Amino acid sequence: xxxxxxxxxxxxxVDDDPHDVKLTLRALDQQHLANRVHVxxxxxxxxxxxxxxxxxxxxxxxxxxxxxxxLEVLAKVREDPKLKTLPVVxxxxxxxxPDVARAYDLGANSYIVKPVDFEQFLxxxxxxxxxxxxxxxxxxx
Amino acid sequence: VATxxxxxxxxxxxGNTVSRTRQRGLSIRTKLPLGVALLVTLASxxxxxxxxxxxxxxxxxxxxxxxIGAATQVSDLLGRTVRQRATALQQAARTPAMxxxxxxxxxxxxxxxxxxxxxxxxxxxxxQVAIFDTQRDMKMGTNGATLQLPEQGLxxxxxxxxxxxxxxxxxxxxxxxxxxxxxxxxxxEEERLVGYLAERRMVGTGQNAxxxxxxxxxxxxxxxxxxxxxxxxxxxxxxxxxTGSPVxxxxxxxxxxxxxxxxxxxxxxxxxxxxxxxxxxxxxAPLREFLRGAITTITVIVCLAALAGWVGSxxxxxxxxxLTDAAEALAxxxxxxxxxxxxxxxxxxxxxxxxxxxxxxxxxxxxxQRSVDxxxxxxxxxxxxxxxxxxELEAFSYSVSHDLRAPLRAxxxxxxxxxxDHAAKLEPSARECVDVIAERARHMGQLIDDLxxxxxxxxxxxAHQPVDMNRLVRRVIDDVVRxxxxxxxxxxxxxxxxxxxxxxxxxxxxxxxxxxNAVKFTRTxxxxxxxxxxxxTPRGAAYFVRDTGVGFDMKYADRLFGVFQxxxxxxxxxxxGVGLAIVHRIVARHGGEVWADAAPGQGATFYFTLPTAxxxxx
Numbered sequence: 001x002x003x004x005x006x007x008x009x010x011x012x013x014v015d016d017d018p019h020d021v022k023l024t025l026r027a028l029d030q031q032h033l034a035n036r037v038h039v040x041x042x043x044x045x046x047x048x049x050x051x052x053x054x055x056x057x058x059x060x061x062x063x064x065x066x067x068x069x070x071l072e073v074l075a076k077v078r079e080d081p082k083l084k085t086l087p088v089v090x091x092x093x094x095x096x097x098p099d100v101a102r103a104y105d106l107g108a109n110s111y112i113v114k115p116v117d118f119e120q121f122l123x124x125x126x127x128x129x130x131x132x133x134x135x136x137x138x139x140x141x
Numbered sequence: 142v143a144t145x146x147x148x149x150x151x152x153x154x155x156g157n158t159v160s161r162t163r164q165r166g167l168s169i170r171t172k173l174p175l176g177v178a179l180l181v182t183l184a185s186x187x188x189x190x191x192x193x194x195x196x197x198x199x200x201x202x203x204x205x206x207x208x209i210g211a212a213t214q215v216s217d218l219l220g221r222t223v224r225q226r227a228t229a230l231q232q233a234a235r236t237p238a239m240x241x242x243x244x245x246x247x248x249x250x251x252x253x254x255x256x257x258x259x260x261x262x263x264x265x266x267x268x269q270v271a272i273f274d275t276q277r278d279m280k281m282g283t284n285g286a287t288l289q290l291p292e293q294g295l296x297x298x299x300x301x302x303x304x305x306x307x308x309x310x311x312x313x314x315x316x317x318x319x320x321x322x323x324x325x326x327x328x329x330e331e332e333r334l335v336g337y338l339a340e341r342r343m344v345g346t347g348q349n350a351x352x353x354x355x356x357x358x359x360x361x362x363x364x365x366x367x368x369x370x371x372x373x374x375x376x377x378x379x380x381x382x383x384t385g386s387p388v389x390x391x392x393x394x395x396x397x398x399x400x401x402x403x404x405x406x407x408x409x410x411x412x413x414x415x416x417x418x419x420x421x422x423x424x425x426a427p428l429r430e431f432l433r434g435a436i437t438t439i440t441v442i443v444c445l446a447a448l449a450g451w452v453g454s455x456x457x458x459x460x461x462x463x464l465t466d467a468a469e470a471l472a473x474x475x476x477x478x479x480x481x482x483x484x485x486x487x488x489x490x491x492x493x494x495x496x497x498x499x500x501x502x503x504x505x506x507x508x509x510q511r512s513v514d515x516x517x518x519x520x521x522x523x524x525x526x527x528x529x530x531x532x533e534l535e536a537f538s539y540s541v542s543h544d545l546r547a548p549l550r551a552x553x554x555x556x557x558x559x560x561x562d563h564a565a566k567l568e569p570s571a572r573e574c575v576d577v578i579a580e581r582a583r584h585m586g587q588l589i590d591d592l593x594x595x596x597x598x599x600x601x602x603x604a605h606q607p608v609d610m611n612r613l614v615r616r617v618i619d620d621v622v623r624x625x626x627x628x629x630x631x632x633x634x635x636x637x638x639x640x641x642x643x644x645x646x647x648x649x650x651x652x653x654x655x656x657x658n659a660v661k662f663t664r665t666x667x668x669x670x671x672x673x674x675x676x677x678t679p680r681g682a683a684y685f686v687r688d689t690g691v692g693f694d695m696k697y698a699d700r701l702f703g704v705f706q707x708x709x710x711x712x713x714x715x716x717x718g719v720g721l722a723i724v725h726r727i728v729a730r731h732g733g734e735v736w737a738d739a740a741p742g743q744g745a746t747f748y749f750t751l752p753t754a755x756x757x758x759x
Binding site: 017064094116119 | 547553555
């Protein structure tokens with residue numbers, strides 16, 4: 001592997017809301033993961049990153065994104081033979097049942113609704129980061 | 142709805158519900174000619190029978206008249222012959238030789254008398270003539286004369302009347318076929334009867350002319366007979382006679398195997414009768430001819446009548462058939478053809494009425510089709526509008542869910558960051574402000590969540606499955622107790638709640654909201670009691686949740702189930718005012734009712750009705 005960015009990127013965060021990004025990074029910082037996060041603003045950028053750069057260990061994917069929606073990104077990822085095992089966690093404000101069902105249908109590994117309450121939000125995001133990067137064993141390819 | 146209407150109209154399509162009627166029995170087209178033929182046959186037969194009877198009786202009457210005439214003429218003819226013979230005898234009796242013979246000496250016959258007797262007897266065989274005295278003794282006779290006078294009693298008219306004569310009955314001489322008769326006249330001398338001149342003659346000689354005459358009168362076929370009144374000697378003409386059957390009865394009789402009409406007539410001055418018989422076959426032959434002709438005529442008439450009936454029935458049934466076909470087509474939903482009957486009779490009127498009816502029906506059908514089309518169009522438009530509204534609603538929900546929550550999260554998050562990262566720079570009052578900001582943002586998040594849950598209820602389909610209400614209540618109470626184990630509540634749950642029909646998750650939501658409310662509003666009571674049960678109410682059997690909490694004033698009851706409606710201050714009892722609205726909507730969507738009964742400080746009871754499940758429990 002050629003580390004294009006040091007330190008090695010482990011999480012790809014796809015979110016267009018800068019405030020949510022800041023809060024998410026703050027939550028991940030509690031697990032000391034914040035500096036290994038790469039942030040993109042929309043689905044197109046996300047797909048470009050995944051195509052061109054090294055494979056991250058986790059994708060945190062919002063659903064409502066400019067250009068290419070989160071569900072489309074998820075569908076493309078699962079179609080790609082190199083990426084189909086990549087852990088993708090949906091992190092979104094939507095708790096609509098059709099979104100949840102569609103996300104799991106397309107092969108999401110988890111679906112997390114962003115809590116309005118910041119305390120709960122902190123806990124949820126840090127739990128997700130800890131689980132997928134520290135506890136869970138994922139395939140590397 | 143649109144497709145239902147469409148299916149309903151198309152399902153009545155050709156021939157499904159209206160089947161062509163099968164005709165049972167004979168058609169008019171058959172019955173009419175048959176009936177006409179039968180009627181004509183009967184009428185003709187009756188007329189023919191009457192005519193036949195009349196003609197037959199006339200023929201018989203005419204035959205009878207002819208017979209009577211013939212019998213009378215034959216009788217006159219024979220009577221005249223007898224009288225001529227008697228006149229000849231009387232002329233001879235008046236000759237002086239006759240009386241002289243009787244008054245003269247016995248045994249010496251005067252030559253004149255003998256000559257006269259021989260002249261009377263004539264050359265024919267069997268003829269005998271003799272002179273008798275008043276003592277009935279023969280004084281003189283032709284050679285070998287054996288004749289005898291008729292009996293004394295028969296002779297008396299001669300004594301009274303000089304012109305009288307006596308004829309005896311026909312007699313047969315032994316077994317010989319010849320028939321004889323005796324005739325006597327008086328011999329007078331100066332007005333005094335002195336004796337009798339009598340002769341025996343054989344019947345028949347010189348009678349052929351008579352037979353020819355009779356034949357000419359009544360025909361060759363006629364049978365002529367004559368004999369004694371007593372019927373002991375009877376002979377047919379012509380003589381020489383052979384033995385025949387006597388014809389004495391003046392009626393139709395069978396003679397020698399032939400049906401004959403017969404008449405008899407007495408012959409004046411004799412003890413004889415004459416009979417004439419006429420065979421009926423020749424008489425009735427024209428009648429039979431008439432009958433044959435009549436039957437032929439009748440057959441022809443009947444055939445013509447049947448033909449006329451057939452043509453007539455065709456004139457009637459063909460329009461009827463086309464009318465029936467048209468009516469059946471109309472009944473089957475097809476377009477009926479227009480009937481073209483250029484007739485001014487009843488059938489023409491019927492056809493014209495039918496045409497009018499067809500037009501009306503077609504118009505109505507078109508109108509109906511237009512209505513259906515319009516309805517379908519409207520339904521489709523409404524459905525499209527509804528779908529679009531639903532899509533908008535979904536988009537709205539999505540926006541609310543996503544876009545409203547994100548800023549709220551930013552508010553709470555950055556408030557927290559403010560407190561955490563800049564605590565040293567914040568005065569206590571500023572810190573208080575930041576807390577309020579965070580708390581209100583959280584509350585707004587809750588409001589949004591509740592509102593979304595409430596709006597989602599309007600879109601969820603309601604299943605209708607049996608629901609075990611006891612299990613739902615137990616689960617809700619368990620959750621409530623687990624969520625706040627510090628609270629002490631006395632639960633009074635009725636043992637066997639009847640099952641309901643509906644969506645289990647939604648019905649659980651109803652109990653959850655009501656029971657959570659009950660727990661919340663009994664918070665200030667030291668020994669709270671919450672009762673869950675099922676009871677009869679004026680609005681029907683209802684489930685209920687009762688508490689001993691703070692209650693409320695019933696004058697606000699109408700605001701109870703509205704969205705965001707609250708009867709208590711936020712600092713006393715927290716909440717968004719959506720819970721009871723959700724209860725109301727769920728119960729309404731199940732077809733039930735919800736209502737409350739309460740008083741301030743006296744607790745509250747919430748009732749709701751649901752369709753109950755008749756079957757097993759899910």
